[in-house]
Amino acid sequence: MKELGNHAVSRRQMLRGASILGMGAGLTGLLAACGVAAEEKDASGGAKTGGTLTLAIDGTSAVNDPAFYTTLGDWMAVDAICRGLTFISFESNEPQADLAESWTISDDGLVYTFKLRQGVTFHDGTTFTSADVLASFNRQFNDADKTLPKGSSRPLKSVGANLAALTAPDANTVVVKLIKPDRTLLGRLSDIGARIISKAALEKYGADIGKNLIGTGPFKFSAATSGQSITLEAFDKFRLGKPPIDRLVLQQVTDPSTIVSSLLSGDISATQFTPYSALEQLKGDDAVTVYDTPKSFDAFMMMDVRRIPELEVRKAINMAIDRQALIAQAFFGAAVLPDGYTIPPNQDAHDPSLADLSATNVEEAKKLIQAAGATGRTVRLMAASDSWHPKAAQIIAQNLTDIGLKVETDSVDPAAYFNRLYDPADKFHDLMIWERNGYYPDADDMIGSLAKPSGVYGEFMSGFNTLDGSAAYADMLFEAKNIEDAAARKAKYTEIQREWAEKYMTLAMLVNGSNPVVSGKGVEGMNWRALGNHRCYMDNASV
């Protein structure tokens, strides 16, 4: 054999070699595909302490700030680092006390007095007081707050719009005075945007707090690399006790096949970003546990009324959608028909009598299109290029073609998609496939946001605010969410949803989907229902 150093390798030889290598690589992939993978199982079986739990996430920009939404993964890190005044476990939908030990609500529903828990320690060693609450909430309510990073999203700013005063009579009490009563306030304070940050850390890091987040949660920030991972360490002084695991790693994994292989090999402990197509395979594999995650998010298609002004055409589009095909082919069964229109089955106000609003009727849709003189019209549809979105776009494109429309589609990089939704001038802004995961499990967070004539849905995406009568929906929704009696509230939401759909039809519900949680067999104590809502409650998890 000639030594490589003395051997002139011709381009042709290199090509031949590359071809063989390519085939070899292909064979390796094939072998992996056939399940030839190393597997190492934990034999002990019981709950343990120590070790690292690795969650696969959609992405990280290495910025973890409750006032600045970046990715679901970054949001999960905030969830693990910081706690709020209230807490919703998703095993129950009711807000529970967390950093607030208790609260009282005035008879007129305008004044909330929170008694804060004492002896709680932040990761920087400072003690939790009302000053931390004020500093954290001010970032959400006041857009001039100096600790806000540029472009901050401030998820709680709408609460601030209804705020009369925020005061701290003493170190252990916070008083929130509202302009109008808001039954959902306790739920909203459990939202990730309402998490409490150390005031000392805010003063120290200012707008860079997202790179140095200090909270009272079960895990403290250790390191983060954009596009790669976030590492958190268990916090010894967590008020409910040190978590069983030593380390929580949120690892960005975007390739579906890598998620599956990593779950099977144990490189990933758990994830809610499991590709739908792999669920059946994973259910049959002893190495992992597939949870029956609630069908809790809305998958929908927003219609821009500035592009599709005729109500009949929008209704026809809604009727044309083959939702059974979406469930079978885009969600592989991990979804249900949207019988309650925008309110998913796991919420109190879900009303199956609204099923007709999302009924498929192709013949009627064709008639409506013909009557509107829209046959042959070109409509443009865009969807993010990840998860179920591109498949849904292809199925819907065919459905719309079948009723006489011409469809152009655009599959958009997920990182760029949200900005395009915000741009009514975008070429593909006619129809937009999107989803809404409830930040807190209440109808106000679903229909209350989707039918609101302002904000991303009513203003930027659908242009609902340009239609006659749309302004009244802000008041109607506000009134509905404050109805104390659950049955009456449900009835009101049903009435609003039906009227909104029949009079305007700016949103075609596709399905209620689940974020399928899968974990390795050795993972125990994980709150998988919360993870299915992109929440990260790993306080009791062990590996």
Add this chain to the structure above:
Amino acid sequence: MSDTTTVARSGLRSAFAGRRLGRGPLAATSWLVVALFVVIAAVGPLFVGADPARNTNDTLLGLGAAGHLLGTDDLGRDELARMVHGARPLLLVSFLSTALAALLGISVGMIAGYAGGRVEWVLMRLMDLALAFPSMLLIILIVSAWNPGVASLVVGIGIALAPGLARLARALATREAGRDYVMAAKLGGTRGPRILVQEMLPNMAGPMLAQVVMTLSVAAGFAAGLSYLGLGIQPPTPDWGYMVQAGQEFLYTAPRLVVMPAAATLLFVVACNFVGDDLRDALDPRGSR
């Protein structure tokens, strides 16, 4: 026709004189593969009845399923129809972008080589500037600034690949510009553009042709890669690059959805390379590699 033109026009023919293409099994097979792909892209869709974009409920049928020789994909579309129709975008983008690269690169290179001096310096520094950008990044920049599709891919890939051809064209043109037949043409009053096209180009055609065919394989690689990234033909139109990307989530359950379009792309790219090699051997037998 002048004598010099007669000499010049015989360049390509004389370059091939006495040398056959497709000698040896590898070269012959490569020519056959490229030809086969072109035929499939051109007329294949006429022989495949199924609509490659039509969703059905028969999802993920395996190889040899009734009515679906290569099975179906996750949306129940006939995989054979998608493979056959999917050849078109790849070949179309590859050939058109190579043609554009050739047009740009050879024009710039020849003008630079013929004119010399400051014109040459400016043009070649521009080419150096383009070469300094990683090709993939340059193409993504161009495609992103436009809407993804055939046109943006052709322009992006064409511009990115032009500098390589420009360098070769400039070297050849510099050599040819000093030859007697060019001097004769100049003295005969022939204008510059005519000298470039009618006199010099035929004499540069041999090595340029080999290089252009090599460029074709690079263009095919870029076209498939960009489609894989979602910057190419938009679904549901079948396209091999996108098919690989979309099939990835079925790597464990239906690997054929990845393997078939990936293997077809690989085969085309490698065959183009060997065809380029064969052309070079035929046109420049002295070159030893």
